[in-house]
Each structure stands twice: as structure tokens, then as C-alpha cells.
Amino acid sequence: MTERLVVVGSDAAGMSCASQARRRRGRDDLAIVAFDKGNYTSYSACGIPYLVGGVVDEPDDLVARSPEEHRARDIEVYLRHEVTAIDVDRRTLTVRDLEEGSERTEGFDTLMISTGAVPVCPDVPGAGARGIHGVQTLDDGKRILDDLASRPVRRAVVVGGGYIGIEMAEAMLQQSAEVTLLEMAEQPMTTMDPDMGALVADAMRDMGIDVRTGEGVEAFEVEDDRVTGVTTSSGTVPADVVILGIGVRPNVELAEGAGIALGRSGAIAVDRRMRTQVEGVWAAGDCAEKFHLVSRTGVSIPLGTHANKEGRVAGINIGGGYETFPGVVGTAASKVCNLEVARTGLKETECRATGFDFLTTIVESTTRAGYFPGATTMKIKLTVERRSGRLLGAQIIGRENAAKRIDALAIALWKGMSVDEMHQLDLSYAPPFAPVWDPVLIAARKALEDVQRGS
Amino acid sequence: MTERLVVVGSDAAGMSCASQARRRRGRDDLAIVAFDKGNYTSYSACGIPYLVGGVVDEPDDLVARSPEEHRARDIEVYLRHEVTAIDVDRRTLTVRDLEEGSERTEGFDTLMISTGAVPVCPDVPGAGARGIHGVQTLDDGKRILDDLASRPVRRAVVVGGGYIGIEMAEAMLQQSAEVTLLEMAEQPMTTMDPDMGALVADAMRDMGIDVRTGEGVEAFEVEDDRVTGVTTSSGTVPADVVILGIGVRPNVELAEGAGIALGRSGAIAVDRRMRTQVEGVWAAGDCAEKFHLVSRTGVSIPLGTHANKEGRVAGINIGGGYETFPGVVGTAASKVCNLEVARTGLKETECRATGFDFLTTIVESTTRAGYFPGATTMKIKLTVERRSGRLLGAQIIGRENAAKRIDALAIALWKGMSVDEMHQLDLSYAPPFAPVWDPVLIAARKALEDVQRGS
Numbered sequence: 001m002t003e004r005l006v007v008v009g010s011d012a013a014g015m016s017c018a019s020q021a022r023r024r025r026g027r028d029d030l031a032i033v034a035f036d037k038g039n040y041t042s043y044s045a046c047g048i049p050y051l052v053g054g055v056v057d058e059p060d061d062l063v064a065r066s067p068e069e070h071r072a073r074d075i076e077v078y079l080r081h082e083v084t085a086i087d088v089d090r091r092t093l094t095v096r097d098l099e100e101g102s103e104r105t106e107g108f109d110t111l112m113i114s115t116g117a118v119p120v121c122p123d124v125p126g127a128g129a130r131g132i133h134g135v136q137t138l139d140d141g142k143r144i145l146d147d148l149a150s151r152p153v154r155r156a157v158v159v160g161g162g163y164i165g166i167e168m169a170e171a172m173l174q175q176s177a178e179v180t181l182l183e184m185a186e187q188p189m190t191t192m193d194p195d196m197g198a199l200v201a202d203a204m205r206d207m208g209i210d211v212r213t214g215e216g217v218e219a220f221e222v223e224d225d226r227v228t229g230v231t232t233s234s235g236t237v238p239a240d241v242v243i244l245g246i247g248v249r250p251n252v253e254l255a256e257g258a259g260i261a262l263g264r265s266g267a268i269a270v271d272r273r274m275r276t277q278v279e280g281v282w283a284a285g286d287c288a289e290k291f292h293l294v295s296r297t298g299v300s301i302p303l304g305t306h307a308n309k310e311g312r313v314a315g316i317n318i319g320g321g322y323e324t325f326p327g328v329v330g331t332a333a334s335k336v337c338n339l340e341v342a343r344t345g346l347k348e349t350e351c352r353a354t355g356f357d358f359l360t361t362i363v364e365s366t367t368r369a370g371y372f373p374g375a376t377t378m379k380i381k382l383t384v385e386r387r388s389g390r391l392l393g394a395q396i397i398g399r400e401n402a403a404k405r406i407d408a409l410a411i412a413l414w415k416g417m418s419v420d421e422m423h424q425l426d427l428s429y430a431p432p433f434a435p436v437w438d439p440v441l442i443a444a445r446k447a448l449e450d451v452q453r454g455s
Numbered sequence: 456m457t458e459r460l461v462v463v464g465s466d467a468a469g470m471s472c473a474s475q476a477r478r479r480r481g482r483d484d485l486a487i488v489a490f491d492k493g494n495y496t497s498y499s500a501c502g503i504p505y506l507v508g509g510v511v512d513e514p515d516d517l518v519a520r521s522p523e524e525h526r527a528r529d530i531e532v533y534l535r536h537e538v539t540a541i542d543v544d545r546r547t548l549t550v551r552d553l554e555e556g557s558e559r560t561e562g563f564d565t566l567m568i569s570t571g572a573v574p575v576c577p578d579v580p581g582a583g584a585r586g587i588h589g590v591q592t593l594d595d596g597k598r599i600l601d602d603l604a605s606r607p608v609r610r611a612v613v614v615g616g617g618y619i620g621i622e623m624a625e626a627m628l629q630q631s632a633e634v635t636l637l638e639m640a641e642q643p644m645t646t647m648d649p650d651m652g653a654l655v656a657d658a659m660r661d662m663g664i665d666v667r668t669g670e671g672v673e674a675f676e677v678e679d680d681r682v683t684g685v686t687t688s689s690g691t692v693p694a695d696v697v698i699l700g701i702g703v704r705p706n707v708e709l710a711e712g713a714g715i716a717l718g719r720s721g722a723i724a725v726d727r728r729m730r731t732q733v734e735g736v737w738a739a740g741d742c743a744e745k746f747h748l749v750s751r752t753g754v755s756i757p758l759g760t761h762a763n764k765e766g767r768v769a770g771i772n773i774g775g776g777y778e779t780f781p782g783v784v785g786t787a788a789s790k791v792c793n794l795e796v797a798r799t800g801l802k803e804t805e806c807r808a809t810g811f812d813f814l815t816t817i818v819e820s821t822t823r824a825g826y827f828p829g830a831t832t833m834k835i836k837l838t839v840e841r842r843s844g845r846l847l848g849a850q851i852i853g854r855e856n857a858a859k860r861i862d863a864l865a866i867a868l869w870k871g872m873s874v875d876e877m878h879q880l881d882l883s884y885a886p887p888f889a890p891v892w893d894p895v896l897i898a899a900r901k902a903l904e905d906v907q908r909g910s
């Protein structure tokens with residue numbers, strides 16, 4: 001008898017899973033059906049700021065695989081279909097057709113929950129007004145573009161200076177808006193320590209973005225159901241459009257309603273093969289918890305690269321193969337104005353929360369040999385366990401050749417390396433790409449000296 | 456009593472050693488004297504092609520630390536002084552003052568041999584003519600510049616397509632010469648496999664360099680003691696100047712003459728602390744053998760980054776500290792015309808010579824997310840042990856964000872990782888820097904499939 005795999009959410013995790021399962025099992029063995037309340041499949045959510053900023057032309061440019069391409073591989077896709085409930089005992093779903101307004105029941109043998117994440121919106125007056133946009137799905141991106149096209153937008157306010165917030169602030173600047181970024185914390189880019197975040201704030205201000213820190217949103221000003229300003233402790237900032245860049249939370253209502261266990265991070269608890277605690281129900285992507293290999297805890301890190309990997313792992317397993325997802329070390333990179341910004345592992349507050357006794361080391365080096373034209377500075381900050389010298393985390397900011405350098409540190413973390421071992425690594429050297437001591441080696445060497453000095 | 460450290464050769468290895476020893480021991484405890492037959496200290500030999508090409512203005516720009524700066528730290532430096540013999544029993548050196556023409560004997564308690572490498576010159580008629588230049592020391596670079604300035608140079612021939620040969624070919628192009636590169640092997644850049652070297656040859660030809668492969672030098676044509684052409688099996692190429700880019704060999708005559716043991720590679724045998732087999736005699740840099748962590752053999756790899764590290768290790772030990780140099784994995788990078796080229800570990804012939812049963816995997820990916828403007832292709836080739844899936848080597852060629860990606864693979868090699876573990880690594884992702892599956896992960900994943908298929 002043909003088994004039925006139902007995929008809830010047709011972006012990276014869900015469709016990677018579907019593709020891998022299909023590679024291993026033919027349609028007579030496994031029927032695959034995906035539902036999504038949006039209009040797209042398999043797209044790059046990380047590309048949305050570039051779409052809004054005009055760097056990328058069309059929403060379809062961000063689509064890696066269209067519904068038609070999936071269907072051609074015997075993966076049925078229903079867009080504008082929202083799954084509103086799961087009954088894990090009866091193995092059924094309630095599905096609402098958003099076009100028709102009708103509801104129906106669908107059965108499944110195997111279920112993949114890949115419902116992603118939802119943008120966090122401050123719970124303040126006016127939060128439901130038009131012109132306030134979260135940035136999570138490609139439909140969100142399209143809505144923002146439509147909104148910008150529908151009327152003149154002179155003033156944009158971005159609430160929250162996370163990755164998306166910062167990238168969207170730059171995108172709005174590219175749309176010729178006056179941009180204000182409101183960050184509740186000491187500095188934007190709170191995935192980095194404040195001293196590194198300050199460099200990001202400086203770069204944004206240099207670009208002409210009005211970055212205001214320590215300012216939370218108290219209310220949205222609304223006229224005719226449309227946002228006109230954002231009120232903070234310091235007054236009201238006029239706004240023709242508001243972008244939410246505070247962050248996202250895992251979209252787990254559906255799973256929670258079905259009694260599927262969540263982890264300590266609030267995301268769906270999964271094992272190494274991406275199984276939830278309910279037999280035959282799997283989860284992957286932003287809605288699923290990840291195991292952090294440095295802190296040894298469950299974390300929620302919404303990122304396309306994890307979603308793709310996890311979906312693949314689930315799909316291989318559902319397809320009858322064997323694959324595991326070992327976990328993450330918290331690597332992320334971003335281009336912010338003229339800066340490359342990257343991080344991996346644990347920043348200071350995370351080291352502290354995890355209970356590590358640690359020290360920090362900061363070095364400034366050059367992106368090329370000092371004498372090579374175009375050499376600019378790069379800053380690297382390491383967190384290191386004090387007693388062992390083991391690397392706990394790294395943050396890099398520079399103008400070129402910076403972001404991808406985090407990979408070396410991410411692998412060092414992955415393998416539990418100490419700065420003593422790291423400072424001897426055989427990293428590449430050539431004057432256009434690095435000084436003779438690569439910045440990563442300089443940072444490790446300095447950290448080693450700090451450890452030895454017991455500082 | 457004050458001990459006396461004599462350093463033979465005042466570039467990276469020698470002066471890193473001197474500096475580290477001085478940091479740990481004051482001048483009353485340790486006198487430090489360096490001799491060099493050239494005119495410079497502590498310079499970037501890797502920068503010479505950029506000096507000749509006019510990318511860097513002055514020879515002094517390549518000097519990291521001048522003789523005066525060393526002297527200010529109580530490190531005596533004698534330039535234009537060649538050490539012609541070592542007597543390890545009597546603890547003396549014969550030193551020739553090249554300006555005065557005089558010779559004297561100098562004593563030492565501790566000796567650092569950092570004599571570097573010498574360019575290989577084909578042993579053919581005319582090899583001693585003027586206008587034929589090796590590229591190893593900054594004096595060589597200065598001589599080439601003087602030669603180019605002294606008369607019109609329309610036609611340059613580069614003999615040998617190693618890193619330096621290729622970089623020098625580009626430099627001569629920047630000097631507006633017609634450039635021919637003669638490579639005896641199937642393809643230039645023989646530190647890579649021929650299929651990857653072919654991409655380098657293509658890029659050079661696109662730039663207008665006449666790359667001729669399978670052509671060895673049979674003679675240099677000479678008129679009035681000056682080179683006028685290079686004769687190969689296919690005829691004679693006219694040349695106003697000839698650059699030797701075949702490679703270098705460790706400069707070990709002095710050590711060999713003193714009875715200091717060499718390793719199997721022909722470079723000076725050293726232990727992890729950079730001690731030669733003679734008590735109190737140390738060696739570091741291009742003249743010293745390195746331990747290759749993948750092939751587990753002694754190798755000769757002339758590279759500034761190793762020289763700096765080894766000199767530092769020797770200096771810490773001479774200074775009374777403890778430091779070791781664990782070895783290398785053969786990482787190297789270069790900018791070739793519009794390409795970034797990098798390698799680490801063992802290429803096919805090296806895998807074979809070491810006795811590995813291996814397979815190769817090649818993938819082509821993009822340097823950024825496919826939809827991101829400016830995305831170009833990148834090629835990664837892996838060599839992998841067939842049975843275990845352990846990474847043995849990697850080669851990368853691309854237009855941007857390529858060279859430094861080799862570091863991730865170099866660390867994977869260093870830690871003996873398998874492609875199974877590697878394909879799950881938490882590498883950074885952002886559309887301007889990488890597709891959602893980083894090319895390194897794509898390569899590892901493909902190699903894993905190849906291993907599993909037993910191909």
C-alpha cells in the first residue's frame with residue numbers, strides 16, 4: 001500500500017525533505033503532498049532584503065524550485081492552503097483552502113512539520129495597523145514591495161537591529177527612504193557583543209541611517225488604520241512604513257496544539273534524525289530545536305542553511321536511509337553596509353549563561369598584507385575557556401575577506417580546539433588575501449598569551 | 456657570561472627567531488648577531504611579484520622591520536656579509552664582508568640557520584647570462600626592477616609555471632611586456648592537478664600571456680653576455696629578460712658542509728622544536744624540512760608563513776621557553792590574473808606516492824547565492840581516502856571568495872576529518888558570500904556520495 005507523507009510548510013526544510021524522500025522512494029511506494037499558506041515553494045528567505053532593496057529584481061529570482069518543478073517530480077503542492085490542526089492519533093490534518101474559504105480533512109502516515117518562524121511584533125497599541133511589516137516569508141517581501149509601490153514612502157522605521165532589521169534598514173535606504181533604526185539594547189546586532197555591535201552601528205550611521213539605541217517601541221501611531229509613526233520613550237518618529245526586525249520565534253502553535261513536545265528553547269524537540277517525540281512525525285527548519293555543540297543545550301536558531309540540512313536529514317530517514325544532524329555551533333554571517341560581519345559559538349553573555357569561566361581577546365589585523373593596496377582593518381574577538389584555552393566563540397568584523405574567515409573558527413569550535421593548537425594551523429597565505437600571519441592565527445596567538453598570563 | 460646567538464640569514468625565519476629570543480632574554484644574557492649577504496632584513500619575499508608589477512611602489516614597502524629597528528632592540532645586523540663556512544666543533548663561522556672583500560671568523564654558542572632557498576636554474580648552455588633572474592630575495596626583486604629600468608624590455612619569458620612564475624608572468628604583463636610562459640609539465644601550477652592547472656592556463660591566456668606547456672628549456676640564447684632568447688624543443692622564443700619560475704630548492708650547502716644532517720626532502724632535518732641534529736644548532740624557514748601531517752613525511756615547502764612560525768618557535772625555545780611546530784598540511788593560495796587559486800593536503804600524484812587508495816570529487820558551485828548579483832562559479836576538487844572517507848586534499852579555483860575557503864579544508868585535514876563529518880559543518884551562510892549550501896559542504900556531500908557508492 002502506498003504510504004502518505006504530508007509536508008506542512010513548503011520552504012527550505014519541507015521541500016528538502018520531500019526531495020530527499022522522493023529520491024529514495026517512488027510514487028507507488030510514497031505519496032508526497034505539501035501544504036503552504038503562502039504562494040511560493042523552496043525560496044531564499046535570506047534574500048528578501050536584497051529583493052526589497054532592488055539588488056534582486058523579482059520575487060521569483062529567490063525561488064530555487066517552483067511548485068511546477070516539484071510536481072514534475074511527483075511531489076504534490078497545495079499553495080494558499082493552511083493547515084490549522086493536526087490530530088496525531090487519527091493521523092489527520094485540518095486544511096483550510098484560503099482561496100475558496102473551505103476546510104477539509106487530510107490523512108497522513110508520516111508528517112513533516114516545517115512551519116518555520118514568525119516575526120516578533122511588540123505587543124503595543126497600533127501593532128495591527130497596515131504598513132507594519134514582518135519579514136519572514138517571500139509573501140512578506142512581496143507585500144512590502146507592493147506597499148512601497150502603492151504610495152510615496154519617505155520615512156521608514158525599522159524596529160529591532162537583528163540581522164534582518166539591519167539588512168532591511170539598508171534595503172530601505174536603497175529605496176531612497178530616510179531610515180531610522182530603533183534598537184532596545186545597548187547596540188544593534190545583538191548576536192554580537194556590544195563592543196562589536198558598536199562597529200556595526202557606526203557603519204550604519206556612516207551610511208546615513210539614524211540608529212537609536214536603548215529605545216524600545218511604546219506604541220505605533222495610526223491614522224486610517226495605517227501606521228504614521230513609532231513612539232518610544234524619547235518621542236515619536238514619523239513613519240510611512242515600519243519594518244519589524246526584532247527577530248523571529250519558532251512557529252510552533254500547530255505542533256503544540258497537537259501535543260507535540262517542545263524543547264527548552266520553545267522550538268519543537270527533535271532527535272538527531274529529526275524525529276519529534278510522536279511516532280511518524282518529524283520536524284525541521286526554523287520551527288525545530290537545534291542542539292548547540294558548544295553550550296550543549298537546545299537552541300532556536302532560524303537560518304536557511306540549517307533548514308536545508310535538517311530537511312535533507314529528515315528526508316533521507318523518511319526515505320529509508322540513515323542520516324543524522326549533529327548540531328550547530330551558532331555560525332552566522334551578514335553584509336552590513338560596507339562591512340562583513342560574522343560570528344560563531346558563544347558571545348560573552350552566552351558564555352556566562354552556560355557557566356564557562358572565560359576570557360576575551362580582541363585583535364585588529366589587516367585584510368591583506370599591510371603593503372598590499374586596498375588592505376583594510378579587520379577586528380576579531382574570541383571567547384576562550386580560561387583554564388583550558390579551548391575556543392568558545394568568535395566574532396569578526398571587516399570590510400573584505402572577513403565573513404568567510406569565520407568558517408575556520410567554526411570548524412575549530414566544532415572540533416573543540418584550543419587556541420594553543422589553533423595558532424599553529426596551516427592557513428593559506430598570499431599578500432592579496434592575508435598578512436603572513438592570518439588574522440585568525442594572530443587572534444589565537446594573542447588569546448594563547450592571555451591564557452598563559454592568566455589574564 | 457653572555458651567550459652568543461648567531462643568525463645566518465636575516466629574513467622571516469631568522470629575524471622572527473631573533474625577536475622572540477630577545478623578548479625572553481636581555482642583552483646581558485644573550486647577544487644576538489645576524490649576518491645576511493643581501494641588503495634587507497625581515498621582508499616579504501611573496502610581495503616581490505607585486506613590486507615588479509608596480510602594484511607595490513618601493514622595495515622598502517616590503518620590509519616589515521629594518522636593520523635599524525632590529526638594532527634598536529639590541530639585535531646586531533651585518534648586511535652584505537656572507538657566511539661561507541660553519542665549524543660546529545669549534546663553534547665558529549667564516550664570514551665574508553662582501554663590501555670590503557675581507558673574511559673573518561666569528562664565534563657562536565647558539566646558531567640559527569635560516570638561509571632560505573635558491574631558485575632552480577635549468578642546467579643548460581647560457582644559464583649564467585645577464586638578464587636571467589631568479590626571484591627569491593628582495594635583492595633579486597631590486598635587480599629585476601633595475602634591469603627593466605635600464606633598457607626597453609619588450610619581450611619577457613618566464614621559465615616555469617609555479618606560483619612565482621605565474622605571478623611574475625602577470626607582473627611582466629603589468630610592465631607592458633609581451634609575456635611567454637614555458638612550462639615543462641602538462642599544465643602550469645603543478646602544485647595542483649592538471650585538470651585544475653588547465654583553468655589557470657586558460658585564465659593566463661585570456662590575459663594575453665602565451666602559455667606553452669610540455670616545453671622545457673634546452674638553451675638560453677646569449678649575445679654580449681646578455682640573454683636574447685630561450686630555446687625549447689619547438690624553437691626559440693626571443694627574450695629581453697628571462698624570469699626563472701621553476702621553483703626553489705632549500706639552501707643547505709652551508710649546513711651540509713658543516714655535517715648537519717638533511718632530511719629525505721633535501722632540507723635540513725629538524726625536530727618539533729626546530730633543533731637540528733647538532734647540539735645548539737637550529738634551523739627554520741625555507742632551508743628546514745617540514746613534517747607533513749597528511750603524508751607523514753618530511754617535505755620541503757618554501758613559504759613565508761611557515762618561516763615566520765618556525766622562526767618564532769625556535770626563538771621561544773632559544774629564549775628558554777617551550778614551543779613546538781607541529782607540521783604543515785600543504786596549504787597555499789595565490790591570485791592568478793582574475794582567479795583565486797588555493798590548495799591544501801595531497802593532490803592526486805601525492806596521494807598515489809603516499810600509498811593512499813583514494814577517489815577524487817569535483818564540484819562546481821557559485822561564489823554567492825545564485826540570484827545574488829556578481830555570483831560566479833567556483834570549482835572545488837577533493838581527494839578522499841576511499842575506504843574511510845577521510846579528506847586527503849583539496850583544490851579550489853574561483854573568481855572571488857575562493858582562496859580563503861581553503862582554510863576550512865585545511866583545518867578539516869589537520870583534524871583528520873571525514874567527508875561524512877564535514878558535510879554537516881556549520882559554515883557561514885549569507886547571500887553575498889555563499890549559496891545556502893557552501894561550496895565546501897557541497898563538495899564534501901558529493902564526496903560522501905562517491906564514497907558510499909564506492910566509486
